[in-house]
Amino acid sequence: MKAILALLLALYPLGGVAEAAAAAPLPFSSIVPVPVTATPAAGVTYEITAATTIYSEAPGAGDQLAQLLRRSTGYPVAIVTSPPASGISLLLSGAPAGAEAYQLDVTASSIVVRGNSAAGLFNGVQTLRQLLPYAADSQTVQPGPWLVAGGRVVDQPRYAYRGAMLDVARHFFSVDTVRAYIDQIALYKINYLHLHLSDDQGWRIVVDSWPRLATYGGSTAVGGGPGGYYTKADYQAIVAHAAARNVTIVPEIDMPGHTNAALASYAELNCNGVAPPLYTGTDVGFSSLCTAKELTYTFVDQVIGELAAITPGPYLHIGGDEAASTLPADYATFVNRAQQIVAAHGKTVVGWHDVVNATPLPSTVAQYWGTTQRNTAVANAGRKVIMSPASKAYLDMKYNRRTPLGQTWAGTIEVKDAYGWDPGAYLTGLPSGQVLGVEAPLWTETLRTANDLEYMAFPRLPAIAELGWSPYATHNWTAFRGRLGAQSPRWRVMGVDFYPSTQVTWL
Ligand code: ACM
Numbered sequence: 381m382k383a384i385l386a387l388l389l390a391l392y393p394l395g396g397v398a399e400a401a402a403a404a405p406l407p408f409s410s411i412v413p414v415p416v417t418a419t420p421a422a423g424v425t426y427e428i429t430a431a432t433t434i435y436s437e438a439p440g441a442g443d444q445l446a447q448l449l450r451r452s453t454g455y456p457v458a459i460v461t462s463p464p465a466s467g468i469s470l471l472l473s474g475a476p477a478g479a480e481a482y483q484l485d486v487t488a489s490s491i492v493v494r495g496n497s498a499a500g501l502f503n504g505v506q507t508l509r510q511l512l513p514y515a516a517d518s519q520t521v522q523p524g525p526w527l528v529a530g531g532r533v534v535d536q537p538r539y540a541y542r543g544a545m546l547d548v549a550r551h552f553f554s555v556d557t558v559r560a561y562i563d564q565i566a567l568y569k570i571n572y573l574h575l576h577l578s579d580d581q582g583w584r585i586v587v588d589s590w591p592r593l594a595t596y597g598g599s600t601a602v603g604g605g606p607g608g609y610y611t612k613a614d615y616q617a618i619v620a621h622a623a624a625r626n627v628t629i630v631p632e633i634d635m636p637g638h639t640n641a642a643l644a645s646y647a648e649l650n651c652n653g654v655a656p657p658l659y660t661g662t663d664v665g666f667s668s669l670c671t672a673k674e675l676t677y678t679f680v681d682q683v684i685g686e687l688a689a690i691t692p693g694p695y696l697h698i699g700g701d702e703a704a705s706t707l708p709a710d711y712a713t714f715v716n717r718a719q720q721i722v723a724a725h726g727k728t729v730v731g732w733h734d735v736v737n738a739t740p741l742p743s744t745v746a747q748y749w750g751t752t753q754r755n756t757a758v759a760n761a762g763r764k765v766i767m768s769p770a771s772k773a774y775l776d777m778k779y780n781r782r783t784p785l786g787q788t789w790a791g792t793i794e795v796k797d798a799y800g801w802d803p804g805a806y807l808t809g810l811p812s813g814q815v816l817g818v819e820a821p822l823w824t825e826t827l828r829t830a831n832d833l834e835y836m837a838f839p840r841l842p843a844i845a846e847l848g849w850s851p852y853a854t855h856n857w858t859a860f861r862g863r864l865g866a867q868s869p870r871w872r873v874m875g876v877d878f879y880p881s882t883q884v885t886w887l
Pocket residue numbers: 701702732749
């Protein structure tokens with residue numbers, strides 16, 4: 381981030397970016413994901429002033445907008461108890477149909493966001509945020525003026541599930557880093573964050589009935605660092621922070637493979653009764669829970685039960701990928717019992733698409749992570765699918781051969797590649813109605829810091845977010861790269877590191 385700021389200062393010695401941006405309101409054509417309809421009103425602008433107040437029928441969205449504006453404008457931005465004649469109103473009435481739909485109207489005298497739910501209002505406020513001057517995202521008071529372009533946006537998502545995934549197992553990331561990532565993804569209307577909480581290299585969540593999972597299994601990471609884990613209070617703080625931003629947490633306990641951290645913590649979980657050492661390398665496919673032991677299912681029930689109890693969202697992810705050390709018949713037995721356990725704790729199963737090799741419950745969601753457009757077992761499984769094709773949506777793949785971070789096993793993924801596919805038509809033979817949505821996974825074998833996460837996620841995460849939100853009829857690389865280029869001044873103000881792809885003209 382410092383290097384980018386220094387470069388920016390060198391290019392704009394008068395601090396010209398913020399000044400130039402402040403002079404004219406940001407156009408509707410800069411919104412990511414592109415709305416269903418966005419109709420500017422020529423010559424109309426709303427100016428946020430010291431007199432601007434906010435009325436909100438969903439307290440969270442109104443309070444967050446007020447806090448953002450207070451920090452950067454220095455104005456009082458009071459919360460008022462009835463819609464101001466000249467001000468900002470967030471109303472739970474008059475919105476277009478759809479649980480997450482919203483309408484935004486900006487006139488010379490007012491800004492009105494309408495939604496049918498807190499989620500709709502939150503979505504509308506994210507669009508409004510992208511129309512505010514970049515400096516509105518500053519942590520310190522900035523000079524203004526605070527102009528917003530006039531017009532109407534009517535919008536709703538293509539898919540109900542628009543996800544990001546963070547692997548906190550290969551490297552551990554603090555609650556603050558996860559909170560910051562939630563803030564970043566929420567700006568692009570991502571509404572699920574899948575946390576990969578366990579893997580060979582680390583177990584990252586306290587389970588009271590199996591305490592060594594966290595204290596021992598969580599004590600290291602790829603490369604041998606100190607690791608770490610979330611207490612239940614930490615996890616609940618993440619869940620609450622996410623919920624306030626219309627983001628639902630999907631916790632994953634990866635099983636029966638990817639379990640060395642658990643097997644190292646408890647000898648009795650191993651078929652031979654011997655605990656392996658902790659693992660800090662990056663191989664996959666070498667560990668398996670002992671599918672023939674009844675204790676394994678007691679373990680799964682207690683782990684899932686404790687996690688389900690602190691997870692308000694509907695989904696619980698059981699992994700199921702790369703179980704190369706589990707015989708196929710044992711894999712099916714295990715996954716089928718694990719699904720029943722998740723269902724008994726009131727949650728809907730999500731699994732990596734490998735779970736179609738067992739007998740997925742009718743409600744089980746398969747997350748497609750393959751590198752090809754053909755997988756007949758997944759296409760014909762008759763189950764809902766989350767699309768995360770590794771060669772398009774994996775944010776840990778390098779942008780090109782020179783990218784200092786990341787991997788290449790699924791290829792390199794430039795911004796145009798990440799954007800250039802249709803989740804509804806990607807997997808041959810999968811009926812488009814079976815696609816629940818998209819998810820952009822961020823695996824962290826090579827990523828250790830918040831800056832590392834940001835550099836790999838931005839700008840590809842907004843590309844995947846647009847695939848999840850916007851109607852495919854709006855798909856257009858040239859238009860998208862223009863919208864994307866308009867995001868970078870805000871990332872600089874927010875302190876978000878990003879890869880300045882030469883495919884995009886950055887403002
Ligand atoms: C995966 O990348 N093993 C889901």
